[in-house]
Amino acid sequence: MSPFEVQHLRDATPGCQSGIVHFNHAGASLPSQATLDAIIDQLQREARDGPMEASEHGAVLVEKARRAAGQLLNAPASSIAFTSSGSTAWNLAFQALGPWKPGDRILVGRQEWGGNLASMALAEQAGARVDVIPCDETGAVCPAALESMLDANVKLIGLTWLPANGGLINPAQAIGVVARRHAIPYFIDAGQAVGQVPVDVQALQCDVLKSAGRKHLRGPRGTALLYVRPAFLQHLNPAQRDVLSAPWTSEGFDLRDDSRRFETSEASLALLAGLGNALQEMNRLGIGRVWERVAQTSARIRAALRQMPGVSLHDLGSAQSGLIAFNLAGWDGFELKRRLGLKHINIGANGIAYTPLDMQARGLASIARISVSPLNNDRDIELLMAALEALRD
Template identity: 65%
Template sequence: MNSLSPEHIRQLRAATPGCAQVIHFNHAGASLPSQATLDAMLEQLHREAREGPMEAAGHGALIQERARQAAARLLNTSSAAIAFASSGSAAWGMAFNALGPWRAGDRILLGRHEWGGNLACMAPAVSAGARLEVIPCDSQGAVSVAALEQLLDARVRLIALTWLPANGGLINPAEAVGELARARQIPYFIDAGQALGQLPCDVQALQCDVLKGAGRKYLRGPRGTALLYVRPEFLQRLDPGPRDVLSAPWDGQAFPLREDARRFETSEVSLVLLAGLEAALSQLNAIGVDAIRQRIDGLSRRIRLGLDAIPGLQRQDLGSEQRQSGLIAFTLPDWDAFELKQRLARQGINIGANGVAYTPLDMQARGLTSIARISVSHLNTEEEADLLLQALRELAEPNTRA
């Protein structure tokens, strides 16, 4: 496995304007874009201003194709299996709604850590009579594959898994779940929002039918972009709506759906945003996700050890200590997570804070009302980690809230 050298890290940080302005540990919310990503967006924006937005669309089509190929390389699939969307939630919702109609007795199996937006998308299915059933957790708090196997029967119409939950370091066993789903021919959706760009994401190994993730997180792309993977053999089972001249083009007699994942796209799209996403994906592929994963692992261990030494602070991570993501959840006595986030921001340090709505089933099961969240990137340094830990040590001391 190739690793990122200190010199390479310095170069990457120098090419990222935000690194000179702030200590950023909120990459799971949105990461810092590179100057190359900003330049790609500005170039397309200026082209549209010079030539006209519609007239510049020809070049934009080339950008779209390069972005699709870069996404396909990242996921180990073909470009025909990739669609772009405005957000991860929009992508997941379109795919879920295309599975319908839902009927009484249908079962949807999901992890306790499911993203709140995905749960909201399932509400109409529940109203139609489908049942949401939570897969029991194992001793580490992850989805239990053995328990899942016992739940499977002919009424299960979907297995949904949030691979890396938003409220902590858990990495769910996505590949093992995929083996069960494929063996029983049950549709399998993965929310990879926090995984894309942080973990290797090989859809062939995952054996999923649908996978989605936002561009703004570890992919370091612009807000308003997302990837949607649809397994080509599964595509015919999905009937999306609404449709337009791109997703269902006129063939001279009717409006048949496209035979690729772009049946989930519309003709109206921001080529400026896709130019930024293409640049970000290309940079990510050039660095290599394995090297990024190795870097995040090392920094995350350093921070977790430091947090454990702060009196009163409680880490709220689930999962095996030997295999956790770069998302680190914690609570600090007498501090509201959102207030803590604001206090650190005044010191030039960005972290995240999550309420119950983000992961309602898991937060309620654990009696948590909010968590503070550190999310580590390969762009972060040991010095930044130490400054964050020092700031938290000071805030953990009595009489520091003034």
């Protein structure tokens, strides 16, 4: 992307005009004015015409969002459901996969998101076991080690593709090959992937994939998408049902035959209108070009951090994403985040609870996290580095 294109994106984003330097896109990115307008327009329709009466127009926008999500993921629109959060999406699919019984095994990468592990605790209470797939020499989940762990009791392979605590990119496609060869359900947490790197669910061969709208997609909080492979849908029996997900038929209430069996009749059409605009903007921009820009910017920042005394980098893998994990000598990650915030520079921080298996394995209590976007420019980088220099012991 050219400097002109980056400036065009910034000009269309109110947060870039506020004087705040935003390097917390992995937490929540900055929406465009057009995304805000889409939300406000639907809210105004509801206030003017009546919330229920305006729902017809809102439903049209939601279907546009569904098609845009399908385009981004190389998936049919009918395989996309919208939920209120990424964790909700993952939990709905996971709970629908049961019931769990003693002896069942769930295999996960060491970097599995803490919220997913918390949901798996319900399966463990029923007698299932969660086993960790070993890492290769770079710190990534090892497909060969995964294959050696498989037996008839393995009921699920779960992978957090791009972990929240650093720049690792796990080999999601290679793991998908193993899962499909052995006909084992495969769930991908793509919360940090969608909107940052190209995501093709056909190539990944996953059965379920989820992502939040507020992160790299630049959509509003309170939105998320859930992909379910159409042929896998029959294996998922969600407990949460209403007149949308299980409509009345002459035979009684019957689950939908598309991914909307995970939706409910009550949802914020305004927020989904905003998510739809963000998805359309991403498709117009091109995810390949976004990833190229993110990779270039994050490489520059990592190079600068390596030259700064007192900084330790904590990114694993042979190639890194736009999430940069580091620590500054003498600073806890969360306190460093707070102090930079006082200087109007936003970064993230992660503790053990977010990725407990990996953080404990590496002896890390916390990390500070820089996460980049095509919105970030040279001036942002200069201000960030100057602020870190000023805080060095």
